[in-house]
Amino acid sequence: MIIGAGHAAGQAVASLRSGGHEGSITLIGEEPYIPYQRPPLSKAFLAGELGIERVYFKPPEFYDTAKADLRLGTLVNKIDRASKSLTLSDGETLAYDKLLLTTGSRVRKLNCPGADLEGVTYLRTIDDVEIIKKYFAPGKTVIIVGAGYIGLEVAAVARKHGLNVKVIEMEDRVLARVTSPEVSQFFHDVHTDAGVEIHYGQAVSAFEGDGQVRKVITQSGDTFDADLVVAGIGILPNIELAEAAGLACENGIVVDEFARTDDEAVFSAGDCTNHPSKVYGRRIRLESVHNALEQAKSAASAMCGTLKEYDQVPWFWSDQYDLKLQIAGLSQGYDEVVVRGDPSARKFAAFYLKDGVLIAVDAVNSAPEFMLSKKLIADKASVAPERLADTSISIKEIMTKQ
Amino acid sequence: MAKITYVEHTGEKRELEVANGLTVMEGAVNNLVPGIDADCGGACACATCHVYVDEAWKDKVGEVGDMEETMLDFVEGREANSRLSCQIKITDELDGLVVKTPESQH
Structure with a gap:
């Protein structure tokens, strides 16, 4: 039994079958869609370059072949671990032998006055993008709240489509939560050169409109006209179901390196987990x-009964304009940043070191x-900063011969 | 539409009809062909859809792009006919294409 129908769920169906599981598989998802890829939503899918069938993680036939029973558009109200059963929102009860929680995360929402106006949107799901697309026309003005990856990706696509783009950010730089001032400066320049207006140190206090959002008002009293608002202010792990079932949760469902919770019949994977690294x-x-x-x-x-340790270096990517940003590792706590290459040539890397x-x-x-x-x-290797910065030595040589 | 043959490292063959406009990677993933992971879903960001293009087809699948070239540099077992299958778009001209998948994508 799998609760949540995102990337992790789709992968789990494939891996359970290739791992030899012959029993039934039921996949319960809140959204009406089979598991789909979220990264293209703020990129090629928003840009209209990809149809929905190319966003699906696996094609619909995959679930027939894998004999997975799909219960889409369905909410789970409760997990009863003592009786190993689930109660669905329609009152139906389902029994499980083993349970996998891939409940993922949801967007953090704005709760200021007017946040429920039409045109105040978020970007996490296919349905979210369908709403955004209604307003996505040349000459319209989009106000983006939050200069994180989602906000900046939407800004890039919107500029390409001829929208006027303004970004409102609470911090004093873009991507403040995830990167260094050096890289923030680069992305600030890229976006302002592309015609994006970025307003720092501003928080939204209210939205105004006649059913449809027309104005964004900030705490410092500035007013911005808007046809569309896209807020990208972070996501929250969906842990409530697990918490209510008495599973250990602490900024995520607590699992070990094998994705096991403290209940031997319950496992968890994806955005919703807190795991050792x-x-x-x-x-x-x-x-x-x-x-x-x-x-x-x-x-x-x-x-399936075989322990396979999950211990990998995290990585991420973001596409903005002609730029592909690839991120490996987590930079929090770094004490030195080394820039290799020339940001003005739109081709460089920022390395983060801690104690060398x-x-x-x-x-x-x-x-x-x-x-x-x-x-x-992964190897926790020490690298000499002056060598990293020296573009006369190839990166392969620096990194393979230390 | 093109008929694509995917050959696993074990020698096992799968012949599939793949629609124009999709990529060789999508043809594999959509039809549960093992040996292609495609973690990033076709963004040329992960180099986990590495294939070897059959010599006879090397010129017909097009040039290796700049981004693809740098990613290919880091796949295990790179050969002159290595490609990232997310970067090969299916056209009628590729009818009959044969690609081999490597033993591992990591």
Whole structure:
């Protein structure tokens, strides 16, 4: 029994079958869709370059072949671990032998006055994008709340479509939560050069409109005209069901390196989990596709009776304009940043070191730096900063001969 | 529409009809062909859809792009006919294409 129908769930169905599970599989999802890929939603799908069938994680026939029973558009109200059963929102009860929680995460919502006006939107689901697309026309003005990855990706697509784009950010730089001031400055320049207006140190206090949002008012009293608002202010793990069932939760459903919870019949994978990371020597919760896929493989393996450790360097990517940003590792806590290459040439990498050890990299149009760093981060390798910055030495030489 | 043959490292073959406009990667993933992971879903960001293009088809599948080239540099067992299958778009001209999948994508 799998609750939640995102990336991790789709992968788990495939991995349970390839791992030899012959019993039934039921997949319960709140959304009316089979598991689909979320990354393209703020990129190619929003841009209209991809149809829905190409966004699906696996085609519909896959679930027939895998003999997975899909219960879509269905909410689970309660997990009863004592009787190993679930209660659905329509009152039906389903029994399970083993349960996998891939409940993912949901967007953090604005709760200021007017936040319920039409045209105040978020971007997490196919339905969200369908709403945004209604307003996505040249000449319209979109106000983006929050300069994180989602906000900036939407800004890039919107500019390409000829919309006027203004971004309102609480912090004093873009991507403040996830990257260094150096990389923030680069993305600030990229977006302002593309015609995006970014307003820092501003928080939204209200939206006004006649049913449809027309104005955004900030706490400092500034007013912005708007045809559309897209808020990307973070996501929250969906842990309420697990919490109510008495499973340990702490910034995510607590699992071990094999994706097991403290109940031997219950497993969890994806955005909703808090799991150990050997590379960083602490427990972490990740919001990424790679995490969802790899942790789901470990969960499925454990459910089939073979323990497969999940211990990988996290990685992420973001497409904005002609730029591919590839991120390996987590930079929090770095004490030195080394920039290799020339940001003005739109091709550079920022390496993050802690006590001389490489812990993360932000690579812009620099795949070699990204690919090589992934391995070095896993090895907790020390790298000489002056060599990293020296573009006369190839990155391969620096990273393979230390 | 093109008939694509995917050959696993074990020698097992699968012949599939793949629609124009999709990629060789999608043809594999949509039809449960093992050996292609495609973690990033076709964004040329992960190098986990590596294939070897049959010599006879090497010129017909088009040039390796810049981004693809740098990613390919890091796949295990790269050969002159290595490609990332998310970067090969299906057209009628590729009817009959044969690709081999490597033993591992990681």
